[in-house]
Amino acid sequence: MAIIVSFDFPDAGQELYDAVIERVTGGQGFTQFADLPNPGLISHAAGPVDGGGFRVTEVWDSAEALETHAKTFGPILADLGFADVQPVIIPAYNVVVR
Numbered sequence: 080m081a082i083i084v085s086f087d088f089p090d091a092g093q094e095l096y097d098a099v100i101e102r103v104t105g106g107q108g109f110t111q112f113a114d115l116p117n118p119g120l121i122s123h124a125a126g127p128v129d130g131g132g133f134r135v136t137e138v139w140d141s142a143e144a145l146e147t148h149a150k151t152f153g154p155i156l157a158d159l160g161f162a163d164v165q166p167v168i169i170p171a172y173n174v175v176v177r
Contacts, residue, residue: 081121081171082139086164089132095159096125096133102155116151119144122176138174 088095100109103116112120121138128134139145145168156164 080141081174082142082145083169083171084137084139084145085167086135087128087132087167088134088161088164089128091133091161092127092131093133095161096135098159099152099155103152115148117144117148119148121174138171142168 103109104114105116107114109115109123112118112123119140121140123135123137125133125135137145139148153162156162
């Protein structure tokens with residue numbers, strides 16, 4: 080079952096996002112799903128939050144796919160000082176992509 084996951088970084092901005100993407104993709108950037116080392120991502124959006132901070136919202140095809148990917152980005156977040164960030168995860172009722 081697909082899941083929706085949101086990460087809020089109230090004390091961070093685009094610099095953190097760019098640093099994580101740089102490290103997750105080995106410096107090649109993220110413009111397509113094939114740039115990620117782990118399969119299962121259906122959609123990805125990231126941007127600033129009103130009042131400060133940054134939010135990343137994704138849809139993964141399963142909790143297992145997210146868990147596999149978390150093994151890649153979790154240590155990176157920890158290394159950058161964001162080990163305590165807890166995502167909000169909910170089951171997806173409907174997912175529509177272009």
